Amino acid sequence: MSFTTLGAVHAFDPGALPGPVAAAVWRGVDMMGAVARTVPTGFGALDAQLPGGGWPTQAVTELLLPQALRCEWRLLGPALPALLQEGGRIYLVAPSQPPHAGGLAQLGVPPAQLVWVRAVAPLERLWATEQILQAGPVGAVLAWLPQARPEQIRRLQIHAQSCDAPVFLCRPEGALQQASPAPLRVGVTLGPDWVLQVHIPKRRGSAFEGVLRLEAIPGNLQHMLPPRLGSAAATVQAPLAKELSDVRALGRIAAPATTHRLLAH
Structure with missing residues (x-):
């Protein structure tokens, strides 16, 4: 029996690889850049912490929310008007509360560009979300899926990879205890005054352990408040x-x- 002594192990240097190969190598300590189009969130501090500088397309984003609070609209509101250009629509699958057309219009979402899908059973919600993603929507998709299992989210992630619209799954914050194939998970709670407290428990690249405090005054009130x-x-x-x-x-x-x-x- 013979043994071969290996030389010293050197640190891997992606720069030593051919150009195309080096560009495809991602190191876990780096925040991965977006390979698909991103949409600005409307919050500069949040954009700075998201790969690609905004909400991703061709991927699923999980929004983790306290069950007693409804703050998803305050987080997503600033990004919605840009998503509606060129005939885009906002698709709502089984929202926790019926959408208020007047309030959404003040956020820049006209009722004519709002699609509300009523579904009750968990499987109905998943089926409706899948059908929308497969249709190649223009705009954004928001689905309330509190009971979705990891394998079901993985299926939605596969469909979302061919979708050029941001896809948001609104889920309870307790779901953070479960693994998820979603490449981006964002938790949001209400802070004092008009502040949203946002943390990012999962993103492509290095972890973000801080808390972002975003001032989220509704646009229709911003110029009216003293x-x-x-x-x-x-x-x-x-x-x-x-x-x-x-x-x-x-x-x-x-x-x-x-x-x-x-x-x-």
């Missing part, structure tokens, strides 16, 4: 903390008139 209501944390909490500090320094309790003035901020 400055002091646009960011309550900066205009209410700071003066309130200062006045309470002054009260403590004086060693007395605020008089009724002062209390009324504080509440009026």
Whole structure:
């Protein structure tokens, strides 16, 4: 029996490969660039953390939401108008609440470009979503699939690879405990004031362990709110903390008139 001694193992250098081969090599420490078209989210900080700089097409994106909150529209709203150009439509499969045509119109989604698919049973929801993806939709697809299993999401991911529209699966945040073939998973909860707290538990490339705080004031209100209501944390909490500090320094309790003035901020 003979043994061959191997030389020292050197770090792999993709740059040493031929050009086309090196371009196809992805290292896990890098955030993978998008191979398909992406759509800007409307939030610069979020775009900076997504491969390709926006919501991906030809792939499934999971939105993980608290069951008691309905904040998917505040997250997706800024991206919708651009998706409706050239005759695009927003396809809704079994939304948790009936879509409010007036509210969506204020987000830039006219009722004529909204398709609502009513489905109750989990298999009906999956079937309807598959049929839409296979039809090559233009616009965006939103499907509420709280009970989807990993193998079912994998099937949707396969169909989405030939779809040039973003595909969003709205699921409860508890689904994060399960593995998922979706290449992008985004969790969102409501923060104070108009803030959305967003984390990205899964994306192509290196992990993102931080929390993004996105100011998500609806566009129809942004120009109507007075400055002091646009960011309550900066205009209410700071003066309130200062006045309470002054009260403590004086060693007395605020008089009724002062209390009324504080509440009026």
